[in-house]
Structure formats: C-alpha cells, structure tokens
Amino acid sequence: MNLTVYLGLLHKSEQTLADSFRQVAQGHGDEPDIHFLCQTLARQCDAHQQKLKPVIERYGEDTADAEPERLHAEGLAQTRSGPVGLLRDLQDLYLLASLVDITWTMIKQAGQALRDQELLDVVGQCDGQTAIQLKWLQTRMKQAAPQALLAAR
Amino acid sequence: MVDRISDIWGTRTPYGRGGLWPVRVDQKLADGVREEDVDRWVQSACVLCSNGCACDIAVKDGAMVGIRGRAGDLVNHGRLGPKGLFASWQGVSHKDRLTRPLMRENGRLVECDWETAMGRIVEKSKNLLEDRGPLSHGFYTSGQLFLEEYYALAVIGKAGIGTPHMDGNTRLCTATAAAAMKESFGADGQPGAYEDIDSCDAIFLYGHNMAETQTVLWSRVLDRIAGPDRPKVVCVDPRETEVARHADVHLAVRPGTNLALMNGLVREVLRNGWLEEEYIREHTLGLENLRSVVEPWTPEAVAEVCGVDAGDVREAARIFGTADHVLSTVLQGFYQSSQATASSCQVNNLHLLRGMLGRPGCGILQMNGQPTAQNNRECGADGDLPGFRNWENQEHVKELARLWNVDPLVIPHWAPPTHAMQIFRYAEQGSIEFLWISATNPAVSMPQLPRIREILAKPELFVVVQDLYLTETATLADVVLPAAAWGEKTGTFTNVNRTVHISDKAVDPPGEARSDLDIFLDYSYRMGFRTLDGGPLLTWDGPEDAFEAWKKCSKDRPCDYTGISYARLRGGSGIPWPCNDENPDGTVRLYGDGVFPTDPDFCESYGHDLLTGATVGPESFRAMAPSGRAIFKTAEYSPPHEEPDENYPFRYTTGRTAYHFHTRTKTARSRPLQAAAPKAWVELSAEDAQSLGISEGDLIRVTSRRGRLEVPARVGDIRPGTVFAPFHYGYWDTGGSPGSHPTAANELTITEWDPVSKQPVFKNAAVRVERIAAGTGPAPAPTTTASRPAVATVPPTRGGEEAEVEERLEDEAPPRFPEAINTAAGGDWQ
Secondary structure, eight states: OTHHHHHHHHHHHHHHHHHHHHHHHHHTTTSHHHHHHHHHHHHHHHHHHHHHHHHHHHHOOOOSTTSOOSSOOOOOSSOOOHHHHHHHHHHHHHHHHHHHHHHHHHHHHHHHHHTOHHHHHHHHHHHHHHHHHHHHHHHHHHHHHHIIIIIOO | OEETTTSTTOSOOOOOTTSOOOOEEEEEEOTTOOGGGOOEEEEEEOOSSSSOOEEEEEEETTEEEEEEEOTTOTTTTTOOOHHHHHHSSTTTSSTTOOOSOEEEETTEEEEOOHHHHHHHHHHHHHHHHHHTOGGGEEEEEOSSSOHHHHHHHHHIIIIIIOOSOEEETHHHHTHHHHHHHHHHHSSOOOOOOTTHHHHOSEEEEESOOHHHHSHHHHHHHHHHHTSTTOOEEEEEOSSOOHHHHTOSEEEOOOTTOHHHHHHHHHHHHHHTTOOOHHHHHHHEEOHHHHHHHHTTOOHHHHHHHHOSOHHHHHHHHHHHHHOSSEEEEEOHHHHTSTTHHHHHHHHHHHHHHTTOSSBTTBEEEEOOSSTTHHHHHHHTSSSSBGGGBOTTOHHHHHHHHHHHTSOGGGSOOSSSOOOHHHHHHHHHHTSOOEEEEESOOHHHHSSSHHHHHHHHHOTTSEEEEEESSOOTTGGGOSEEEEBOOTTSSOEEEEOTTSEEEEEOOOSOOSTTOBOHHHHHHHHHHHHTOBOTTSSBSOOOOSHHHHHHHHHHHHTTSSSOOTTOOHHHHSSSOOEESOOSSSSTTOOSSSOTTSOOSOOTTTOSOOOBOTTTOOBOOHHHHHHTOOTTOEEOOOOOOOOOSSOOOSSSOEEEEEEOOTTOOTTSTTGGGSHHHHHHSOSOOEEEEHHHHHHHTOOTTOEEEEEOSSOEEEEEEEEESSOTTEEEEETTOOSTTTTSSOTTSOOOGGGSOOSOBOTTTOOBOOSOEEEEEEEEEOOSSSOSOOSSSTTOBSSTTSOOOOOOGGGEEEEEEOOOOOOOTTTTSOOTTOOSOO
16 A cells, blocks of 8 residues: 555655754744744644654555655755745745645545545644645745845845 | 822712713812813813723913813713823923924934924935835834824825835734734724623623723723622732732733633633524634634643632633623733733633623723724724725725725735834844834833844934934934824824724924824825825825815725714714714614624635634635624634743733833823832732842842843732733933833843734743842832732822812713714704
8 A cells, every 4th residue: 555655755744844844943033923933833743743653553654765755855954044035944844834735635535535534533633734834834925025025135 | 189199090989780880070280270260171082091081171371281081971971090180281291392303413313493304304215215115114103193193194104105014002002902803803893882881790801900001991890899789800810900809700820821711711611501502603603613722721721721720710701601791801911912812812702602792781892002092903004904904805905096096006915014023123134224103112112122222223224203202212213203292283083992082282282393193294295195196195284184084984894984073073972983874873882783894895804823823815714604703713722932941930021000101201291190100110929029038129130031120129919920010111211221220121021922913922921030139118119009019018109289189979960872972963062
C-alpha cells in the first residue's frame, strides 16, 4: 500500500513546517505578531504530528526513497531581514504550508476510500488548522506587500 | 455641598427595578462665582470619559466658569463625575495652553505663525507624496476629537492622500469592542443601553472597573444596589475594586487568563441547559464549534488556570443562567489583555445563548475608553472605513468613491487600514516618513516607551503634533500646532450607547489656537486635494457642513444619522442612533428583532479566525449563509506569551484611577484631582510586600525586559503575585524625561497585540520587584478607590473646600425615551 509514502511525506512536511515557523519566529522578533503567532502555529504542527502517530503505527510510514522528492521543500535554514525579506520568509512558509495542506487532502481521500474513521477523525482535527495557517499567512502578506514593495527603504 | 473627591459617586438616589433613575443635578462653579453671576449657559457633554454626560458650561465675561449636568438628558439625569466637575473647563483654562504654532529650528522648538508652520507641513507633505508616494504618510489621531473632525481627517487621508496608514489611540482603548461586535454581529454598534441598568436583575462586569472609569454610570448601578430589589453583581478583575466590593461573586483571575474563564462560564451555561433553544435556532450559527471549544473547561480546569475558586465559577454561571434580565459590560481588563477579541466575543456568546439582547435589562455594553472613540470608529479615521463599510466589499468602496467624487482606486482597500502599532513599526523602519499625531500622547500611552520615544525622535521622521499642551509627544515634534479645546469649538460626539450630543462653542480659544477641524480643512486646501471634477475635495465652511456631509455618508448604514440635526440636538436630550425615517427619535437598543447585520452585502466585516486574525474572506462568509443571524465566534485558549519566571516572577498589569484621564494633560491641571492622586505608585499585595520586605510608601523598583519604574509602593488588596501601575504618569510636569526614577507604567509593557482587534496587550507582562529605599510617608495613591491601602494608618483622600459640589435632588420627573428627545417634526426646542 502506497499510503505509507504519503504518511511519511505528511509527517516530514509537518515537521519541516514546525521548524520553519520557529525559525521565522526567532528571526523576526521585531514583528511581535509574527514572532508569537509563528510559535503558536509551530505548536499546532507538533500536535498534528502527535495525532498522526497512531495512524502511522497502524500503516507504517515510508521514509525511504520509494517516491523520491523532485521538488525539494527543505524548510528555512535561516531568515532574511528587512521588509522584503520578511515577505519572502512568509511566502516560503506559505509554500511549505501549501504542501502540508494538499498532503492532508490526499490522506483524507485515501482515508475515505479505506473507510478508516480513525484516520478521518485525525484529518478532521488537523486540516482545518492548516487551512487557517495558510489564510493567516495570506492575510499577513497581503497587508505587508504594498509597504515592502513600494515604500520600504 | 458634597466633597466629590472623597465621595466620588455622590449622594445616593435609590430606585427599584423597572423604575426611572431619579434626577440629581450636579453643579460646580468657580470660586466666588454665584449662579446669578453667570452670563449664559452653553450646551455640551463631558469629554473626560466615554460615558457622555450631558452638561451646560457656565460662561461669564467670555470665560468658562462652571459646569452643570443636564437634568433632561437620558444619559446622566443631571449628574457629573469628579473629572467632569473638576477638569472640564478647569483642565483647558490653564496658562500652559499652547497659543502659537511651534517649529523645530536647530533642534529647538520655537514659536512661529500659522503661515510658516502650515507652509512647512505642506512642503514636506507634497515633496514626500511626489518622491515616495502616499504610503510615506501616516495619521495617528485620538478618541477625543469631534465627529466632524474625524470625518474630515478620514476624507483627507483616504480620498485626498490615499494612505491606508490611519489609526487613532482608539486602537488602545476600544478596538476590541468594535472587533468583538463585528465578529459576533457583523458590524459595530452597541446592542445595549444604559437604561438596561434600570431593569436588569444581574449585572456582569468583565474587566470593567466601572466605579473608576465611568463614575456616573456606576452611580446608576449603586442606586439600583441601594434600592429595594438590587441586582446581583458579578465582577471579573484581579484587583479588589469598588465593583468587586459590591459583587456577589468576585472572580479575581490571573491577568492573561480571561478566555479560560469565559470558556468555563459558557460551558456551564451549555451543560445546564440554560439556553433559549428557539432563539439559538432562529438567530445564530456556529453552536457546535462553540460547544467543542469550551468542552475541556470544567470549573476545576478554570480554577487551575485562572487561580479562582471552582465554586465561584459555578455560581457566576448560575447567576447568568438563571437571571431573567442580565446586563454585561466589558472594558480594558478584557480589551487590553491576552486573547482580547475571543474573550469579548464569549460575552456576546453568553447573551446569544440566552437570547438576551434588545430587551429592557438584557443588554451588552462593549464599552469605549474615550468620549468620542465611537465617532472615530464610525467616521473611519481609525482602522475602519466610514459608515461601518467593509474594505473587502468593492461595492462599499465604490459608494464612498461616489460620495466623495474620487476614483475608487484612490481609496486604499487592499487590506484593512494599518493599525497603530504597525504604523509605528513602519515609522521605525523608515517607510513612513510623515506622521501627523492629533490629540493624543503616544510618548506616554503606547507600550514599551523607550522604543516609542526613539521612534518619535528619529530625525528622518517628520512629526506633526496637534494638541492643547506641550505634551511629552509634542516635545519630540517637528511642528506643533495649538488646537482649540472642548468649549472653544462646536461639534458633535457619540458615547458608548450610541447617544449623539452636541457641544457648542462657549468661548474663544486662547491666542492663535484653532479648532482641529479648521486645521484639517486648511491642510486640505493648501494641499490642493481635488475631486474627479477638479473641484476642491472638502468644501465645508464649518462643523455643521461637515455634519451634514457625514449624514449622507451614514445613510442606510447601521450608524444612520440622517434624522439628526444640530437643531434637534440643541435643547433636548442626546439622540441614540440609528435615527432615520424608520426610527425618527433614534433607537435605544439594537437587535430586538434578532436580526443582525451579517448580510454579506451589508456587513462591516466578513470576520476573522480569532486565534490568528486570518480573514474569513467574502466567499467563505457567503458560504456560511449567515442571513441576519449572529455568529458564535470563539478560539482555543492560549496562555499569555510572557508569563512569570525565575527572573521576572510577578505578573504586571496597568490601569486607571478615578481621578485622572489618560496622560493627565487636563486632569493634572485641576487642583482637586491632582491633589487626590499627585504622583505615580505601584500596588502590590500585603503578602508579597511582606515577603519582599516592603512597607507602605517604600520606594521600589519594578523591572521588565523592556524598562523599569521607580515609584512608591502601595500595599493593597490586589491578588498576590500581581502588581499594578496606573498608566497616567508621564514626565511633562517632572522635568520632561524619565530621569533617574521613571514613573510611566508603559516603560514596562510589552509590544504585542490581539490578532484580531490589534489592541495592545497592556495588562500582561512579567516583572520583578525590589525595594530600593524607605519611604517618607504613604504612597501618593488614593484611599477611596481600588488603590485603597491594606493598613488603616494612611490618611484618607479628601478634597476639602475646593472639591465641594452642589447636588440638587429635585422632584423633577426623570427623562424618558422618546419624550426627552426633540421631535423631528419641529416643536418646542430652541
């Protein structure tokens, strides 16, 4: 069953997203909303991984290169500075969160076909939060973009 | 005569449930002035808190010499509070008033004429617009101007310059009230009315020290408490306030944990089935989500997190769940604390669960902090669009563009208007280079003052300050414009429960001072802002023109003013909006029919996720099909971001005292008020004081990660582990800078804000406390308020002869709605 490939992908991308939220929180301490919220959202990603555990225990996860990554989403190793740097960092988070979001969707599809209520419950507890993470990133970027792109020194 | 410094709330006039609050006319005249000496009385309303008490100003020989409450007004039935009695005209008739513009030359502020000052502003503004564009401009205004002035500023900013960077200090005082109502009901607009005090059988005060912040409203509550069938009182406050002393249940929560408590109260109401099922079905949506979020919050879980008694949580919920008529009021204890919007929405949710809205005694008062905060929210000189329009709704933006005859593209609507903290961040980063501050004092009132002072002092930032006095902020300005004060200009403003009052000009402003409206109109004229036809953007000659223009803007919106005129406001009571053809005398309560402004084409906001502030957006909002139903909004509890630790073991919270308003620019210039609370202090509990070896009056140092305070200690009744500082005490009267013993509470506060309302978190930080010297006497804190000392040896706060006020208890029938309002059809008003 290839679901294990996607469980591995989801687990890893939630982990990457958590790390990247923490990286941005740390690198943009002068933007308090970003600093604090990214920490909160990182904790959400941690919790998602916890919730996935029983599912992974049942199905296993394939972290070997059964389906090697072609598009690398390795997370933010470091943050940028300045208004445009902030925008780029948030945009990187957006890409990472999008990967998580669509992966949850695929897992949900599989869960429905498997008639696995436990798996669907886990999805139900997590995918809404991921969707809101994306919405928040979009909300924040849309506010910041004109100033960063037109007025910032 | 009554000493209204020692007796803040004045003489009791008890009344029973469903009765009318008796009239008591409070009057204070200047020394040696008798009533028969007064040349004339000029109608106004008080601007020293958000209550909106109607008053008349006594004028003699061209000067203001007294004040008297208006017996026939629905708001105050003749009463005035100490701030209104002692600092209304006294707070502005002072030799320190600015009388000429000032301009920075070689690092110093020097006097100049208006032509030169405005010339410099306009030159800078034009150059920046040309070189850097509209995003280089920011406007930071107040909750203390008049409606007409906010509307002028909003049109200038949004249609003249086209900058999104407009906000007011309303962000610090009232943004959460507006946000919570937008989230729950679809638009701003106070559901309840002060009259609900008359008929409630329980009153809940959430983080609202009404006894000190709205003293006249508290008098009304005290009169019910003294009456035959007193309402139950529930108080949520970490301090032993006057409200707490009258409470049947006092929930002294740990600062920063309000949402946990609210989740627990909602859960109890749900589990006990204290619900109005039909109301919920017909008029709300989102109950299941609410149910799941609150489910973990047993009274024991609440007790653990909030540090309160589980039995008290049950009892408070029982009172809410079983009373027939509940009034809730909410203020800074919720608005300026963690998860402000989510906590305040839970208050709305409790009322929705019981269908307790829009009926006598069943109301919500999401309070305002300042007298005219409501108008800033309505007129859109803050983070809103005028007329409670929705920035995400293209049609709303087009309406404004048509009204102003400008291209809709000029009006920034790609995001909500920039909130105050972000405006200062852009100024810090240098992308805002022109900042116009009117009628507010961010150098004392904003969080983390060392940073704010640095920003304002940046040479690259051009700062205009428009104010009555040379405030801490004004000393950092490039140009200072002397503004006319209350009593020196005409305009209107609207209080917490939507009541609109007129304030007529009584006397001329001092020297060359000009009204804020005249200043804004002059700027607009000099800048040459134009409509699409090439005509001037603003063609108003004075405040009444501005008011008439505003009426058009408000038409068919929730805050509809079309039925109000200057003529109707003169003589009678203030008029609560909406006032239009449908409601010709105005409207006491909103939502009596259970229909809320959540229609997607009408609503002010599509709402947000309360944990993150992510916008819901038009598609998702439409998909919920709210169609006039209210929405149960909530969020998971999340602990405050700065909690006590080894280095900073105490929780720090800030607030107010009854005797001062804001940064004391007016109240400290009143002798009785200043004498009652002359200097800064910090409150701590007897238990903590003992363990730290601190006695009453000792000089202590309170340190946070951002700064320090060095002030005398008041050992009082605050909950152990928490320290409190009043935020009023800046440096304008103590040498101009923090010096070696800083006193401003905001030296310590954290730069952080609620994700939805963007209101700063003033009421939660971690600090350490140490004793640095013995005191020379008790702390300079009042003994008549929440700062009451634990020991009996402190001399009581007294006002003495100059604080004596005449209180007339008359047989006159109390005013009632709608008889107290001047009829639309013409009639017996002046």
